[in-house]
Amino acid sequence: MLGFVIQRLLQAIMVMAVMSVIVFCGVYAIGNPIDIVIPPDATQDLREEAIRRLGLDQPLWKQYLTFAGNLMQGDFGRSFVYNIPVLELIGGRLPATLELVLISVLSATVLGVSLGVYAGYRPDSWLSKTIMAVSVLGFSVPSFWVGLILILTFAVNLGWLPAGGRGDTVLVWGVPFSFLTLDGLSHIVLPAINLALFKLAMMIRLARAGTREIMLTDTIKFARAAGISEAVILRRHLLKLISIPIITVFGLELGSTLAFAVVTETIFSWPGVGKLIIDSIGVLDRPVMVAYLILVAFLFVLINFTVDLVFALIDPRIRAGATE
Amino acid sequence: MSPVLEVTGLRTHFHTRAGVVKAVDGVSFKLEQGEIMGLVGESGSGKTVTGFSLLGLVDPPGRIVEGSVRLNGTELVGMSERDLRRRRGREISMVFQDPIATLNPMFTVGQQMRMALESHGSISGRAAAARSEELLTMVGIPSPRARLRAYPHEFSGGMRQRVAIAIALLHRPSVIVADEPTTALDVSIQAQILATMRTLATETGTSLIWISHDLAVVSSLATRLAVMYAGRVVEEGPTADILRRPRHPYTQGLIASLPAMAEPGAPLTQIPGTTPSLLSLPPGCPFAPRCPRATAACAAEPVLTRDGTRAVACFHPAEPA
Numbered sequence: 001m002l003g004f005v006i007q008r009l010l011q012a013i014m015v016m017a018v019m020s021v022i023v024f025c026g027v028y029a030i031g032n033p034i035d036i037v038i039p040p041d042a043t044q045d046l047r048e049e050a051i052r053r054l055g056l057d058q059p060l061w062k063q064y065l066t067f068a069g070n071l072m073q074g075d076f077g078r079s080f081v082y083n084i085p086v087l088e089l090i091g092g093r094l095p096a097t098l099e100l101v102l103i104s105v106l107s108a109t110v111l112g113v114s115l116g117v118y119a120g121y122r123p124d125s126w127l128s129k130t131i132m133a134v135s136v137l138g139f140s141v142p143s144f145w146v147g148l149i150l151i152l153t154f155a156v157n158l159g160w161l162p163a164g165g166r167g168d169t170v171l172v173w174g175v176p177f178s179f180l181t182l183d184g185l186s187h188i189v190l191p192a193i194n195l196a197l198f199k200l201a202m203m204i205r206l207a208r209a210g211t212r213e214i215m216l217t218d219t220i221k222f223a224r225a226a227g228i229s230e231a232v233i234l235r236r237h238l239l240k241l242i243s244i245p246i247i248t249v250f251g252l253e254l255g256s257t258l259a260f261a262v263v264t265e266t267i268f269s270w271p272g273v274g275k276l277i278i279d280s281i282g283v284l285d286r287p288v289m290v291a292y293l294i295l296v297a298f299l300f301v302l303i304n305f306t307v308d309l310v311f312a313l314i315d316p317r318i319r320a321g322a323t324e
Numbered sequence: 325m326s327p328v329l330e331v332t333g334l335r336t337h338f339h340t341r342a343g344v345v346k347a348v349d350g351v352s353f354k355l356e357q358g359e360i361m362g363l364v365g366e367s368g369s370g371k372t373v374t375g376f377s378l379l380g381l382v383d384p385p386g387r388i389v390e391g392s393v394r395l396n397g398t399e400l401v402g403m404s405e406r407d408l409r410r411r412r413g414r415e416i417s418m419v420f421q422d423p424i425a426t427l428n429p430m431f432t433v434g435q436q437m438r439m440a441l442e443s444h445g446s447i448s449g450r451a452a453a454a455r456s457e458e459l460l461t462m463v464g465i466p467s468p469r470a471r472l473r474a475y476p477h478e479f480s481g482g483m484r485q486r487v488a489i490a491i492a493l494l495h496r497p498s499v500i501v502a503d504e505p506t507t508a509l510d511v512s513i514q515a516q517i518l519a520t521m522r523t524l525a526t527e528t529g530t531s532l533i534w535i536s537h538d539l540a541v542v543s544s545l546a547t548r549l550a551v552m553y554a555g556r557v558v559e560e561g562p563t564a565d566i567l568r569r570p571r572h573p574y575t576q577g578l579i580a581s582l583p584a585m586a587e588p589g590a591p592l593t594q595i596p597g598t599t600p601s602l603l604s605l606p607p608g609c610p611f612a613p614r615c616p617r618a619t620a621a622c623a624a625e626p627v628l629t630r631d632g633t634r635a636v637a638c639f640h641p642a643e644p645a
Contacts, residue, residue, distance in 0.1 A: 218426045219425060221426075222491075224381055226492070227413025228443040240430040240431075314430065316429070316432075316475040
């Protein structure tokens, strides 16, 4: 097990190193940040002074090394636009995205797996057919449209829930969270539903397909032949047998939603990182873009690593393969 | 003495889009306590569905449409799922063909045995472990205490089947249905499992229904045989008698096609034609199109007729010895 962890850690470091090169070169290729950091009517001397100060006169590889060196010390640079450390900027926004995404992905998974298992267990009941029909909608309706309709219905027409913003927050260990106050919770409901719909549909389909397949296997028949009750078969045998694909998709969805909740955050003016990155791309705020993309890569690596560990915890065959 | 299991006129049909598949269409037999009965027939003759029907485990679209299954005097057909569940594992249990597919790979053998034990009343962890260990010893698994903590993938195929048998035996059921439990195993392992099963049946007084397409395997184990064709029992009687003097032409064909019956080097005899589709069975005797002795009389359906210890469903059976 320890060998498996170390091997995975080394892989993660490699991925991060490669990612930092790709991201740095990619961002370097677009636009000239000098135009946005100094006024257009500045003198040529001022211009060259700024270029030197930002290190933009150095060759690319030298710039990268400086950047990588600073990165090692936890320095992601300063935002050109806000002129504060990038880490501070992103760190201030991350909790908002984190709570929105975690709430929506977790509830989509719990609800989706329950509905999907039911739909797979009783495929011919009208309720299952309704669940499946609704899940098709979840797949096919674009999320920006759903967001607008949600605002129109619940905020504008019914006036039940606020249309945007985070509402009141509570500090937990110095980090602000909305979902712990009633006002914040009411603000999080609509964007969370908006984000969750697609994932819900996917979890339903995944759980249903797994359930239908597993329920026909000899493993389940044998358990039934031993007199084990349906409740135990579903709760213990089935859930464990369908868990691997569900955890895989859960991890992928968690990562990609954290990184790209942009549309929902924009529609609901949720002050998360998605909105920050879109704004930064608009004004070519290079340090923010680079730091953000590196952070996203790190999140993916972390999530994948965790998913692999969870696999090994759940499935003894994977555990055996990992120790050999 | 009344039989442990009495099956009368059992019919299990599958209502599919293509039509009604009559997988089991009139099966009757009795099983005495401690008796081993072989249920033989080709693939698709309805042996396995018969086995599942006995436990009430036929998946939709299949359904028992007619007949009676009496276990220890209680009628199982039409019983509620809840009451059936209570009898499964405790009064009647089943061992399947492929031991790789039956055990859940995610749980240790001990966990799976405990689940089976807990399904019929609460039991302490210590008692469950003790009982499981006892059963593993009984089916011949070395160092059973340590093996309780092992996962199925850590066992060989033969050992997994022994574990499955141990699970089936946990509550000392009166009947075990064994559906080709040795087919997926090596020949040498087969012989070991057969020997184990025979010993266990004798020691525990459990009756066994041994389902197989392999007449050679069954005849070494079962005291009585029931031969199935197209969802019906066509011949039934003591194994030795049937082997020595089969009465139904189908049984004769089966025995003649055994490799042991042929001269070395000579081509094996086979029954002409193939098993009919159960969707569109011709009226009358289902074996008639393949039968060397078929006549006009075979357009009507033959009934299983008992004559002493033996029964046969044929208008032109061979004379008993």
